[in-house]
Amino acid sequence: xxxxxxxxxxxxxxxxxxxxxxxxxxxxxxxxxxxxxxxxxxxxxxxxxxxxxxxxxxxxxxxxxxxxxxxxxxxxxxxxxxxxxxxxxxxxxxxxxxxxxxxxxxxxxxxxxxxxxxxxxxxxxxxxxxxxxxxxxxxxxxxxxxxxxxxxxxxxxxxxxxxxxxxxxxxxxxxxxxxxxxxxxxxxxxxxxxxxxxxxxxxxxxxxxxxxxxxxxxxxxxxxxxxxxxxxxxxxxxxxxxxxxxxxxxxxxxxxxxxxxxxxxxxxxxxxxxxxxxxxxxxxxxxxxxxxxxxxxxxxxxxxxxxxxxxxxxxxxxxxxxxxxxxxxxxxxxxxx
Amino acid sequence: xxxxxxxxxxxxxxxxxxxxxxxxxxxxxxxxxxxxxxxxxxxxxxxxxxxxxxxxxxxxxxxxxxxxxxxxxxxxxxxxxxxxxxxxxxxxxxxxxxxxxxxxxxxxxxxxxxxxxxxxxxxxxxxxxxxxxxxxxxxxxxxxxxxxxxxxxxxxxxxxxxxxxxxxxxxxxxxxxxxxxxxxxxxxxxxxxxxxxxxxxxxxxxxxxxxxxxxxxxxxxxxxxxxxxxxxxxxxxxxxxxxxxxxxxxxxxxxxxxxxxxxxxxxxxxxxxxxxxxxxxxxxxxxxxxxxxxxxxxxxxxxxxxxxxxxxxxxxxxxxxxxxxxxxxxxxxxxxxxxxxxxxxxxxxxxxxxxxxxxxxxx
Numbered sequence: 001x002x003x004x005x006x007x008x009x010x011x012x013x014x015x016x017x018x019x020x021x022x023x024x025x026x027x028x029x030x031x032x033x034x035x036x037x038x039x040x041x042x043x044x045x046x047x048x049x050x051x052x053x054x055x056x057x058x059x060x061x062x063x064x065x066x067x068x069x070x071x072x073x074x075x076x077x078x079x080x081x082x083x084x085x086x087x088x089x090x091x092x093x094x095x096x097x098x099x100x101x102x103x104x105x106x107x108x109x110x111x112x113x114x115x116x117x118x119x120x121x122x123x124x125x126x127x128x129x130x131x132x133x134x135x136x137x138x139x140x141x142x143x144x145x146x147x148x149x150x151x152x153x154x155x156x157x158x159x160x161x162x163x164x165x166x167x168x169x170x171x172x173x174x175x176x177x178x179x180x181x182x183x184x185x186x187x188x189x190x191x192x193x194x195x196x197x198x199x200x201x202x203x204x205x206x207x208x209x210x211x212x213x214x215x216x217x218x219x220x221x222x223x224x225x226x227x228x229x230x231x232x233x234x235x236x237x238x239x240x241x242x243x244x245x246x247x248x249x250x251x252x253x254x255x256x257x258x259x260x261x262x263x264x265x266x267x268x269x270x271x272x273x274x275x276x277x278x279x280x281x282x283x284x285x286x287x288x289x290x291x292x293x294x295x296x297x298x299x300x301x302x303x304x305x306x307x308x309x310x311x312x313x314x315x316x317x318x319x320x321x322x323x324x325x326x327x328x329x330x331x332x333x334x335x336x337x
Numbered sequence: 338x339x340x341x342x343x344x345x346x347x348x349x350x351x352x353x354x355x356x357x358x359x360x361x362x363x364x365x366x367x368x369x370x371x372x373x374x375x376x377x378x379x380x381x382x383x384x385x386x387x388x389x390x391x392x393x394x395x396x397x398x399x400x401x402x403x404x405x406x407x408x409x410x411x412x413x414x415x416x417x418x419x420x421x422x423x424x425x426x427x428x429x430x431x432x433x434x435x436x437x438x439x440x441x442x443x444x445x446x447x448x449x450x451x452x453x454x455x456x457x458x459x460x461x462x463x464x465x466x467x468x469x470x471x472x473x474x475x476x477x478x479x480x481x482x483x484x485x486x487x488x489x490x491x492x493x494x495x496x497x498x499x500x501x502x503x504x505x506x507x508x509x510x511x512x513x514x515x516x517x518x519x520x521x522x523x524x525x526x527x528x529x530x531x532x533x534x535x536x537x538x539x540x541x542x543x544x545x546x547x548x549x550x551x552x553x554x555x556x557x558x559x560x561x562x563x564x565x566x567x568x569x570x571x572x573x574x575x576x577x578x579x580x581x582x583x584x585x586x587x588x589x590x591x592x593x594x595x596x597x598x599x600x601x602x603x604x605x606x607x608x609x610x611x612x613x614x615x616x617x618x619x620x621x622x623x624x625x626x627x628x629x630x631x632x633x634x635x636x637x638x639x640x641x642x643x644x645x646x647x648x649x650x651x652x653x654x655x656x657x658x659x660x661x662x663x664x665x666x667x668x669x670x671x672x673x674x675x676x677x678x679x680x681x682x683x684x685x686x687x688x689x690x691x692x693x694x695x696x697x698x699x700x
Contacts, residue, residue: 005444005447005448006447007443007444007447008443008446008447009443009678015678016678019678261456262376262379262688262689264383312700314700315385316385317383317384317385317562318345318347318384318562319345319347319350319384319385319386319389319562320347320350320351320385320389321384321385321386321387321388321389322385322388322700323382323383323384323385323698323699324697324698324699324700326696326697329676329677329678329697
């Protein structure tokens, strides 16, 4: 593997992404340590706790079943703020447009952003637009940054998982990644898979209102999927996590598409899902809160934090076997046979 | 209930495991069963089956991952082709990470070469149709499972009169390597879980010589966990009974005679040739080459690129691992210099490679 150039795998959200962050980007720009990396930065100014985050969206295609690059950008930033427990206040939008982009497409993207902001209850307050020559970008790239405020003092960061905690997810795994893959040119999968792109701040608020202190970690499993995110939490918290294969909510069409392509749903990206690590005695309550919210109808308890402290994630299979779950190594690539 | 849940019933699995344990208890020595299919390897790991089987049964992975058995020279040849002007290399995803002598397709892609991952050889034909000013080369790697679709793609390109589509052919066939392994006096394979996808094309009868000549039991086995456990049970029963015959556990998809239409496609476009297998060496009549009538679509002939003979990376034990002589963790490079992100040897490259599976799922 070359170490002098950037590869696509460096953006996969898996091991290569972490390596790039840990070895080059963070040492050059910041003092944050690996164990303190979260979806948003936590700031304190004049006694007020704030959350600040940024993300860029380069998805192809820009329109896909269940969403557009525009609502994805808004929801992604809203969710990054929500995952540290902040209420999203305002976001910025940076647009990089490729020469030749139809204005109708841009308008459709902007309309989806407007609707997404309204449904998440966040304001778009500032932005920037650049146009680059044809071929220098792929139709449209969007950067969004967001700022959020805290109405509580719970610590929901990735280093807060404790032995005995239960791991919950608010619904089915892998919908977004497979919707994108299925809608890409050249992949003739006859499926009705739709992205799960959605804002999660309302669901987080419901959880924190009812069982706040029992919620130990929140994280949205986007790039790298559920597997990579749980591995990050296990490493950050210095705990082991054991998943129950029979409890994983995966839609049948997603499972089938993954089987055809040799992909594992656990490593496929999600855009409207969150993993919650919750104290065992409040796990059932958390499940009911999730299931009574529109963003959590298919919520499930998918595993638990064990007493071991080696940073491992394992899957107890339906037949009783055990297998390790690691971070995504590079891009997930379709197999040959 | 999902489509496959009938083949994942824990109660049925428990019953099968009990039967396997009872029979294994009668063995005078541990027996070695080899799965010869990358998808079997992954399924065994994915469902944690090794840990469920009794100590007297050792499951080892054979040369069933087509990417893993593709020689480095072939990768070097593909890399040479990708540097030709106006050329698009099309390939299944697994191949892009395979290291050649100096670099990989993934690295060349990052440096500007036009390398596209496709899901079918027909996608490559379509790409050629839409890019008449570019040469589109498809990397023809795989066993009898994939080779018929590549034959179909060549015929489609011929019918469409495309002069910019070609195949760099390195297709290989079963059961030749299984026979080579059985003939090796240093190896002791007591039974084969025969590949399912391949067998759907060549048929269960293709393994008859293995059972008669080498007296080794063969069971064509599906990919669901209960398929695999039943396949193991059938092999163990044969071993206990001193029998060696071909049995077809996967009869819901595999016929004794295979798929005649796919076989006809293979025969029409390809002919057998001697082939070099990474880790196993030269095996007579174990490969497929494009027949003279279709040589126009043979990228090796059309472009005539030559590469220097390549050596295996120093310290790499993939050859012994592919033969089942060593396990992945017996290799000193495993998990150290050789990981899925930085693969040194073939077994770590493909998602279906033995070492990649052990790295991903093993403890």
